[in-house]
Amino acid sequence: MNKYLERLVNGLFKENPTFVLMLGMCPTLAITTSAMNGVGMGLSTTVVLIASNVIIAALRKFIPNTVRMPYFIVVVASMVTIVQLLLQAYVPDVSEALGIYIPLIVVNCIIFGRVEAYAAKHSVGLSLFDGIGMGLGFTVALILIGSFREILGAGTWFNIRVMPESYEPISMLVQPPGAFLVLAMLTALQNKLKLPSATNGSVKKTALSCGGDCANCKGEVFAMNHELNTKEPQKEKSAGKED
């Protein structure tokens, strides 16, 4: 597969930021009360993601490794400010509906994660397509979650009534618990259908650093940490005995 196209597929399915990487949960859970919100949030994040990815990838040779975080955050914050002002100027309704979650894109894990893990190490072209793929993956996920919640929880889709008048909406779905429920159900569905994903064994295991066999993972990394963690109290205990 073309390596640019591969980036798109990667963002949409294999490493979908919402259903596989589980990144950026705060906007995912908070603003997906309607499909329209999902479109607004997803596209804003996509724009920020693409712009920051490209800029960081272009500057990656000049940014000193030790202080890269402040560089990244300045770039991301500038992009978010631009997007926020654009939204306020041209689509005030969307800006109103998304509220605080637009400025909060600055601290969205997806953007920081991609900038740090991908754009800082790859060429401008690849980073551009990575940004598009990841952004589209996020947008599709938000629209999916938003659609489920809006149709079942309010009886409408993109503010158009789709359910019959007699349908009594399950209003819990547009409330906070509904976000968790729908997200969990869709993630479970993706795993059950074995859609291409990094975590359900449908990808070649050699392609992943940890082996990717989550079902049989015994958490060796954590077991090692556990040993480290439990060593300390034992030392204290022996010190106590000497007392």
Added chain:
Amino acid sequence: MSDLYNVSAAPHLRYPTKTNTIMRDVIIALIPASLFGIYNFGLRALLVILTTVLSCTVTEYVYCRLMKKQVNPWDYSDIVTGLLLALNLPASIPMWMAALGGVFAILIAKMVFGGLGQNFINPALAARVFLFISFPGRMSAFALEKIASPTTKELLRHGALVIDGVSGATPLGQIKAGETVNLMKMFIGNIGGTIGETSALALLIGAAYLFYRKVITPIIPLSYILSFAVFAIIFGGHGFDANYILGHILGGGLLLGALFMATDYVTSPITLKGQVIFGVFIGIMTGIFRIIGTGVEGVSYSILLGNLLVPLIDNLTRPKAFGKERVKNGKK
């Protein structure tokens, strides 16, 4: 030689109690309350009960089949969940909502966490709260129309309550509004409410059977009700007013919750100390919800909150193993 093959694993000393005998006892204990609910609210109540039980059993069966798990060999727990859920619903609820509640109880509150024994909240209560948040109007539609001289057919369909014509607020609502209530009526159960919560008498008969069969111990219900009563005396603003306190205890779902919901094995603490802590906690929470909060009822929320604390309580009250020294502040 063939005998050797038939030696089962330890324990060799056995007790005849199994999951299905316990569940069967719970079903028997719930029969008085269900029958009274049908008498009180008519055949529609029976239909609601059948709907939730059916939807619970079908959901469990379909889930086990789809997930290729062993279909539970008739342990009745899904029937108990369906029955408890129905007793927690008003008789006027649309059937599809009752069925949806059953699916939610089994699928989301129980099976996805690993089935019976792994569910961290009471499935029936979780479904009740789910329905209550989703359809608040339908779930508190207790008002009934009085029919002046009902025919036998109307009486069958609508239940005994149409004669009395309970309309408007439930007794708990009256208490909240500062009125006095008819305690005798509340004890017998000729009042509006959900199908199973109205009759304290029927619930107590069922609970007495469970105590007699030693399926449950009175520790959680007693600590729950007593701590709630103390809370009501201190913070209720009525002092030691028997009508107020008893009205609160007999009204709403408190008895149903205390006797049948809070005592669920899976979602209540194991140790004696833990059970007392659990009972007192939900008693105080119910008091806060009912007396200080704006809502009228809070039993289901408090029991669910208590359920969430059960692992912590169990951990705190873990008994000392025989022969082990007490460890204080990490020093021996």
